[in-house]
Amino acid sequence: MKYIPYGRQSIDERDIKEVVSVLRSDFVTQGPKVKEFEDTLASFCGAKYVVALSSGTAALHLACLAAGIENGDEVITSPLTFAASANCVLYCQGVPKFTDIDPLTLNIDPDLLENAITKKTKAIIPVDFAGLPCDYQRISEIASKKNLTVIQDAAHSLGAEYKIGKQWFKVGNGQHSDMTIFSFHPVKLITTGEGGAVATNNKKLYERLLALRAHGIYKDKKTAAKGLWYYEMRDLGFNYRLTDVQSALGISQLKKAELFVKERRELAQTYSQYLSAVENIVLPPEPSGKKSAWHIYPVRIKKSVNPLGKRKAVFDSLRKEGIGVQVHYIPVYFHPFYQKMGYKMGLCPRAEDYYKRAFSLPLYPGLAPSEVKSIVRKLIAILKYA
Numbered sequence: 001m002k003y004i005p006y007g008r009q010s011i012d013e014r015d016i017k018e019v020v021s022v023l024r025s026d027f028v029t030q031g032p033k034v035k036e037f038e039d040t041l042a043s044f045c046g047a048k049y050v051v052a053l054s055s056g057t058a059a060l061h062l063a064c065l066a067a068g069i070e071n072g073d074e075v076i077t078s079p080l081t082f083a084a085s086a087n088c089v090l091y092c093q094g095v096p097k098f099t100d101i102d103p104l105t106l107n108i109d110p111d112l113l114e115n116a117i118t119k120k121t122k123a124i125i126p127v128d129f130a131g132l133p134c135d136y137q138r139i140s141e142i143a144s145k146k147n148l149t150v151i152q153d154a155a156h157s158l159g160a161e162y163k164i165g166k167q168w169f170k171v172g173n174g175q176h177s178d179m180t181i182f183s184f185h186p187v188k189l190i191t192t193g194e195g196g197a198v199a200t201n202n203k204k205l206y207e208r209l210l211a212l213r214a215h216g217i218y219k220d221k222k223t224a225a226k227g228l229w230y231y232e233m234r235d236l237g238f239n240y241r242l243t244d245v246q247s248a249l250g251i252s253q254l255k256k257a258e259l260f261v262k263e264r265r266e267l268a269q270t271y272s273q274y275l276s277a278v279e280n281i282v283l284p285p286e287p288s289g290k291k292s293a294w295h296i297y298p299v300r301i302k303k304s305v306n307p308l309g310k311r312k313a314v315f316d317s318l319r320k321e322g323i324g325v326q327v328h329y330i331p332v333y334f335h336p337f338y339q340k341m342g343y344k345m346g347l348c349p350r351a352e353d354y355y356k357r358a359f360s361l362p363l364y365p366g367l368a369p370s371e372v373k374s375i376v377r378k379l380i381a382i383l384k385y386a
Contacts, residue, residue: 007187045172056183
């Protein structure tokens, strides 16, 4: 029985050829391919600057540091995300403040944001869940009024678009957030193996991110006056650099990014067509004015079906059939580490309700239409008897 994972990379001979070419060159790290990847990604998103990093988590961490998050600063984020979206605040000695989701979009609810802001709030980290952009017009208006930094967690949404007025914007363009972070883990739209990036239109943030990526070391006009060999460590930075080998793969993958998004959207539409008549599940949203990148295809068992225990039965049965469904996500504050910090169950009822009923179906470039049809057929059969 063939196992179908919920997500996987799509690598072809062209990608391999580009990586091999770098392995045969003079630079395997800290060479020209990193800057080329950064420039290519900036062009793709419409941003002025991009800093490539070793992971999406590193991108979140440095974005928080660049934003000046310090001891006791509150940062508002969604509980429906991977732990890194909140852990990055803790790395800076800040305090994650979880705000509930909109039950339709599954993204952070802008209507709840203003009441969540206190005198200690310094930033907002909206998460584009499943690839659907948040309401960045509302969020940026609130942040501007309260003088808060917006760090867009776009780990799921590279290639997604959103509309404000009559204009469409690509995620990462930098007009409605101070920084946007991306992840290039193998299940994401493009991969560099492990990797991430921060996009920004702010030159000061860009320069600080560059230094923090490389141990907090600066080489500029000031250091050049003392000799070409001279450099200064002015901040406590990290070794969060991406290699030329990884960047070569990223450049090759970006050439196919639009095709990857197109295929993901087609697969999502196919799922929706097949499942639209199934009464006891809720399909993922794509509201007007948003074009999801469809990182995952999450469905929910309806409340009327009594989902307690049913989700697990359906999940386990699908896994036995070789279908690698997954759950995205356990609310961050459910984890024992956060419980020990004092976060309590019941903090975000909508996110908790979603978690009890949700599971994600396989979705990635290369998934055959026949496989989608088989997944749907097995899901419908299992739903009847689970």
